[in-house]
Amino acid sequence: MTATKTIRQQLEATVRAALARAFPEQEELRLELSRPREKAFGDFATNAAMVAGKKLGLNPMDAARKIVEEIEVPSPLIASVDIKKPGFINIEVARSAYLEKLREIATFPDDTRYGMAPTGRGKKVQVEFVSANPTGPLNVVSARAAAVGDALVRLLRRTGYDVRSEFYINDSGTQVELLGESLKARFRQALGEKCEIPEGGYPGEYLTEAAEEIVPEKMLQSLAQALESPAGGTDDAAERERAAGFLPALEDEREHIDRFLEDTIAANPDERRNKRTYFDDYFAFREALEPEHVSLWMPLYVCHLSSLGLTFTGDMLDRLVWIERFRSYLRAQRVEGITVEDGGMMSAGRVFLGELVEGVGFDFSRFAVAEIVRTQQASLERFYGPVETLRAKLGVAPGEGLRFDSWFRESSLKHDVDEMLRTLLSDGRFVVEKEGAVWLKGGDEEDANEWVMRRSTGQPTYFLSDIAYHVNKRKRGFEQVIDIWGPDHHGHVGRMQTAMKVVSHVLPDLEIGEDWLRVLIAQQVNLIKDGSRVQMSKRSGEYVTLDDMVSEVGADVARFFFLMRRCNSHLDFDVDLAMKTSEENPVYYVQYAHARISSILEFARQNGYREIPPPLADLALLAAEEELEVIRTLAGFDELVRVSALALEPHRITTYLVDLAGKFHRFYHNHRVVTDDRALSDARLYLCFAVRSILRSALSLIGISAPDSM
RNA sequence: GCGCCCGUAGCUCAGCUGGAUAGAGCGAUGGCCUCCGGAGCCAUAGGCCGUGGGUUCGAAUCCCGCCGGGCGUACCA
Numbered sequence: 035m036t037a038t039k040t041i042r043q044q045l046e047a048t049v050r051a052a053l054a055r056a057f058p059e060q061e062e063l064r065l066e067l068s069r070p071r072e073k074a075f076g077d078f079a080t081n082a083a084m085v086a087g088k089k090l091g092l093n094p095m096d097a098a099r100k101i102v103e104e105i106e107v108p109s110p111l112i113a114s115v116d117i118k119k120p121g122f123i124n125i126e127v128a129r130s131a132y133l134e135k136l137r138e139i140a141t142f143p144d145d146t147r148y149g150m151a152p153t154g155r156g157k158k159v160q161v162e163f164v165s166a167n168p169t170g171p172l173n174v175v176s177a178r179a180a181a182v183g184d185a186l187v188r189l190l191r192r193t194g195y196d197v198r199s200e201f202y203i204n205d206s207g208t209q210v211e212l213l214g215e216s217l218k219a220r221f222r223q224a225l226g227e228k229c230e231i232p233e234g235g236y237p238g239e240y241l242t243e244a245a246e247e248i249v250p251e252k253m254l255q256s257l258a259q260a261l262e263s264p265a266g267g268t269d270d271a272a273e274r275e276r277a278a279g280f281l282p283a284l285e286d287e288r289e290h291i292d293r294f295l296e297d298t299i300a301a302n303p304d305e306r307r308n309k310r311t312y313f314d315d316y317f318a319f320r321e322a323l324e325p326e327h328v329s330l331w332m333p334l335y336v337c338h339l340s341s342l343g344l345t346f347t348g349d350m351l352d353r354l355v356w357i358e359r360f361r362s363y364l365r366a367q368r369v370e371g372i373t374v375e376d377g378g379m380m381s382a383g384r385v386f387l388g389e390l391v392e393g394v395g396f397d398f399s400r401f402a403v404a405e406i407v408r409t410q411q412a413s414l415e416r417f418y419g420p421v422e423t424l425r426a427k428l429g430v431a432p433g434e435g436l437r438f439d440s441w442f443r444e445s446s447l448k449h450d451v452d453e454m455l456r457t458l459l460s461d462g463r464f465v466v467e468k469e470g471a472v473w474l475k476g477g478d479e480e481d482a483n484e485w486v487m488r489r490s491t492g493q494p495t496y497f498l499s500d501i502a503y504h505v506n507k508r509k510r511g512f513e514q515v516i517d518i519w520g521p522d523h524h525g526h527v528g529r530m531q532t533a534m535k536v537v538s539h540v541l542p543d544l545e546i547g548e549d550w551l552r553v554l555i556a557q558q559v560n561l562i563k564d565g566s567r568v569q570m571s572k573r574s575g576e577y578v579t580l581d582d583m584v585s586e587v588g589a590d591v592a593r594f595f596f597l598m599r600r601c602n603s604h605l606d607f608d609v610d611l612a613m614k615t616s617e618e619n620p621v622y623y624v625q626y627a628h629a630r631i632s633s634i635l636e637f638a639r640q641n642g643y644r645e646i647p648p649p650l651a652d653l654a655l656l657a658a659e660e661e662l663e664v665i666r667t668l669a670g671f672d673e674l675v676r677v678s679a680l681a682l683e684p685h686r687i688t689t690y691l692v693d694l695a696g697k698f699h700r701f702y703h704n705h706r707v708v709t710d711d712r713a714l715s716d717a718r719l720y721l722c723f724a725v726r727s728i729l730r731s732a733l734s735l736i737g738i739s740a741p742d743s744m
Numbered sequence: 745g746c747g748c749c750c751g752u753a754g755c756u757c758a759g760c761u762g763g764a765u766a767g768a769g770c771g772a773u774g775g776c777c778u779c780c781g782g783a784g785c786c787a788u789a790g791g792c793c794g795u796g797g798g799u800u801c802g803a804a805u806c807c808c809g810c811c812g813g814g815c816g817u818a819c820c821a
Contacts, residue, residue, distance in 0.1 A: 068763060075764065084801070094801075120801045122763080167821065209821055471819055483747095489819040496821045524748055525816035557749070558814075598769090599757060603750060604814065611756090611770075619783085620769060626783050637780045670760090677760060689758055692768070703776095703785045744783065 038138060040151075040673035041131055042067055042078070044111055049080050049123075052104035056097075057086055076116060076124035077666070083121040094121025110134075132662075133653045135669035140647045140723050145730040147192070149675035154195030158511055161187050163518035163556075164414070164438075165202040168403040169213045170238050172413050172580040178605070179518050179556040180417060180580070181596035184436050185684035185736045186516065192735060193679040198512075201438040202503065205403045206445045207496060212236065213406075214399030220245035221398070244405040407441070413580045414438075419739045421588025430739045435589070447502050451494050454502040455487060457540060464536045474501075476532045485529050500526075501533045504551065508544050515551050516682065518601070521558045554682060555602050562608040578609075587612040590738045594621040597688045597736050620692050624729065625741055627695035630702065631726040632742040638708050638719055647723040648716035655717040660701040664725060667694050671728050675735070684736060691732050698725050 039047075046067050053065070065082040083098030090097070098117045107115050113128040142148045163183030166176045183199065190197045204210070216236040222229035224245045231237045418435040419425060455472065458465050466473045470490030474497070476483060487498035507515050519526065531551065538546040561578050583592045591612055598620070599605050612619065635646050656665065671690070678686040707718040733740045 066762080069760070070764065071759095071766080072764065079763070081763075081802095088801090119764080169821095204821060207821060469819080473819095483817095486819045491819075493819080495819065500821095521749085521815060522821085523816090526821090528747070555749075555815095603757085606756060608756080608770095622783055623769085626781085630781055630784085634780050641780085674760075681761075683760095685758085686760070689760095689768085692758095696768085699784055700786095702780085703782095706780065708780050744781085 038672075040676060041111075041127060041135065041669055042673045044131070045078055045080075045125060045127070048105060048111060049082055049101075049125075052101050053082050053086060055104040056100040057090065070124065075118065075122070076114075077127040078125045079118075079122045080125070081122065083117075083123055087121060097121065098123050129654075129662075132665050132669045133656075135672075136653060136665055136721070136724050139668055139671075139727050140720055142727065145727045146734040148727060148731040149192055149672050149735070151193045151672065151676050151679075153193040153676055153679060154190060156194065156196050157513050159190055159195045159197045159514045159516065160200055160507055160510075160512040161190070161197060161516045161518070162200045162202055162507075164410075165204070165519075166410065167204050167209060168406045168410070169209055169236055170406065171240055172410050174559045174561060174578050174580070174583065174607070175520050175556060177417070177580040177583055177592060178559050178596045178601070179520065180414060180436055181593040181737070182554070182556055182601045182684060183518050184417075185593075185597055185687070186518075186682060188735050188737065189675065189679045189684050189687070192675060195514075195679075198439045200440045200442055203403070203407060203441060203443045204496075205400075205443050206499075210399050210403060213241075213402045214397070217241050217244060217402040218398045240406070240409070241402065244402060247405060411441075413584075416584055417580065417589045417593070418737060419588065420590045420741070422585060424588065427744070430741050436737070442503075444499060444503070447499055447506065450502040450506050451499050454505060455494065455498060458487070458536075461540045464540065474498075474529075474533060474536065476536070483529065483532070497526075497529065497533070500530065501537065504530070504534065505537060505541070505544065508546055508550070513550075516554065517551065518554045518556050520556060524555045527553045527555070552682065557602050557604050559596075560604070560606045562606055562611075590625070591619060591621050593736060593738055594619075594624075594688055597685050600683065600685055620688075621738070622744070624691045624695045624733070625739070626744060627698050628726060628729045628733070628740045629742055629744045631698070631722050631729075634702075634707050634722055635719065635726070638715070641708060643708070643715070643719060647720040651716040651720040652713055653717055653720060655714050656721055658701075658705060660697070660704050661718075661721060664694075664697045664701050664721060667697055668724055668728050671732070687732050687736050691729070694725065694728065694732075 046065075049065065049067065065080055065085055067078050067080050070076060070079045083101055084094045086092070086101070087094035087097035095117065098121045102115050102117060102123060105112065105115055107113075108128060110130045111128055112131075113126045115126070116124040118124055139148060161183055163179045163186075164172065164176050166172050172180070187197050187199050212232065212235050215232045219229045219231050219235070220241045224242070415435040415437060419430050458474070459472070464475055465487075466475055466484060471486050472488040473484040474487050485497050486495050487501075488494055504515065530553070534546055534551050535548075537544065583589075586609065587595075595607060595612065596605070638646060656662070667690075674686060674690055678684060701721075705718065707722060708715050730740045
């Protein structure tokens with residue numbers, strides 16, 4: 035598969051060559067090639083004569099005549115050339131050039147790669163987006179960033195960049211500590227205690243669910259029941275079986291733990307040894323016990339926590355001590371006559387769990403972050419396709435949602451952060467120390483701002499850590515970094531740009547150029563429901579999540595809506611409209627065109643058209659205005675992809691899709707495709723096929739499904 | 745106060761990096777199914793592109809000043 039030049043590129047080369055021949059002494063000019071709105075002015079117009087005329091002090095009309103003399107007309111590319119009033123050169127593209135593009139589209143082997151271009155030249159680019167704080171489910175702005183970022187990644191990939199997507203997890207700092215405190219409160223509540231969510235914490239319901247993960251209710255029940263029989267075991271066969279079934283098979287557990295060891299702690303050999311020892315001990319312990327000893331539950335429980343990637347302050351012996359303590363604790367409770375019936379055993383178990391979790395130094399923040407990141411990942415993976423209720427009807431398989439190439443943890447940057455600060459301090463040119471804190475200042479006079487990097491408490495700020503993070507990106511070899519941030523970060527853009535400029539002076543070897551970092555702001559989304567805005571606030575715990583959107587309007591509609599607007603403009607998303615009038619939706623309009631073509635092609639196949647697209651179709655028969663409109667639009671697609679990627683504006687693809695679908699519907703309405711006229715039918719089937727290819731190509735660029743029937 | 749984003753049809757937004765007579769969807773009104781998919785098509789109405797200057801052959805687009813809306817402006821992230 036090779037990429038050919040777009041028609042615009044071909045024309046530009048031709049005009050430049052003509053210009054160079056007409057005015058050999060003139061160096062390269064910044065000439066423009068635009069598409070006139072008015073059809074009478076041709077397909078393209080160039081201001082070459084006006085620009086050149088001005089430079090050389092010539093009348094633009096005369097310059098235009100000189101240039102036009104040097105353009106070969108007619109040629110396979112250009113049908114005719116015309117000079118208009120101030121000095122425009124209007125170019126009519128030859129039909130052969132359009133038909134050539136049409137052929138290229140229809141014969142291109144892979145629709146999901148059509149439009150590929152060498153523009154990026156394998157440049158190593160990172161797109162970082164969503165990067166929501168791990169303090170709750172993904173909200174609407176995250177959904178928007180996800181749609182835009184994913185489309186951008188696909189767009190850049192299509193145009194020859196070596197792109198990696200990244201999600202940055204802010205898993206350290208005050209907010210995360212607060213999150214841990216909040217989870218701890220929920221945990222206490224789950225144990226039956228009265229406990230308030232701390233001031234400024236996170237009252238959302240999702241933490242209750244996470245807390246219940248820590249205290250699996252059924253484990254407690256099972257445990258309490260088992261302890262009703264003498265010596266913590268049971269003679270009842272059914273009960274024994276149930277108890278045994280409560281544990282995973284030994285081999286399964288081993289496999290699970292091995293995988294855990296590989297994934298989570300491979301990076302740190304010391305940690306690995308500790309864990310390995312712990313698990314070996316655990317297995318030894320476990321194998322020594324009879325299956326019906328349900329008190330085995332406790333090591334299982336400890337293991338369960340470990341498998342979630344949590345660290346413990348104690349070692350295995352400590353845990354065994356705890357387990358022993360638990361047994362005697364429960365026995366003691368038994369002696370005092372506590373039974374399952376009065377709920378005493380349950381609460382005894384709860385109290386003990388509370389103590390255990392405190393005793394092993396359970397890290398609530400880490401657990402909460404791990405838990406939330408997991409749900410965020412799951413949400414993103416579901417971010418594809420039509421709404422669930424239509425999925426079967428539209429015949430779309432659950433496709434791959436959004437997967438990031440990497441998830442980067444802020445907590446892994448500790449070393450980089452320290453080093454960054456040391457480097458800046460020893461350089462000295464851009465730092466100020468005052469009021470016990472360390473500040474960064476811009477280099478030049480016009481940027482007199484100063485920002486704290488290290489607090490007087492000695493703690494680094496988010497700003498410093500973000501500088502270190504971006505330097506880390508550069509060190510990983512990215513030649514260009516694109517960040518998509520939420521609206522609350524837009525004040526951060528300026529100082530980050532300043533910081534990168536500073537870094538380029540302090541660490542010149544990194545070669546951080548002026549536009550190495552490009553930041554897009556995914557602006558605010560106002561959800562309109564029942565005609566009024568839905569208020570969103572993390573603090574109140576009430577907001578519309580990505581999951582809500584996917585289940586209510588579907589990922590296709592959500593993505594399309596987000597990509598219909600430039601990402602830096604505010605957006606009113608009318609949820610009622612998106613659902614209520616879903617039949618009038620632009621998404622369905624576009625998808626309908628796709629399904630319609632599939633249906634036509636199927637109809638043709640059943641009526642004796644064996645090969646589609648018909649290889650011998652005479653495309654010159656496509657001469658109706660509606661057909662030419664469609665062809666011109668198709669022929670412009672590769673150029674659109676190129677320009678959208680350069681401008682980092684994926685929303686242009688959706689605009690294009692609506693336009694193309696409209697032109698196709700118009701064509702369809704005025705011309706029957708399959709008729710008695712075999713030659714004409716062949717040509718029109720060819721056209722239909724090409725339209726479908728481009729629809730697929732464009733839809734795949736923005737991550738939206740292309741159903742064959744609806 | 746300073747900085748960033750946004751003002752285009754009743755509503756929500758495009759407008760291809762400065763081009764010629766301003767573009768969609770929704771909403772309104774009126775038409776089109778013996779026929780490959782009517783989730784479609786056609787027509788009508790709706791605009792001083794917030795406003796005043798500037799740059800030039802030419803501005804919705806670039807620059808400056810106002811006016812309106814939103815958001816930043818923490819030793820939060």
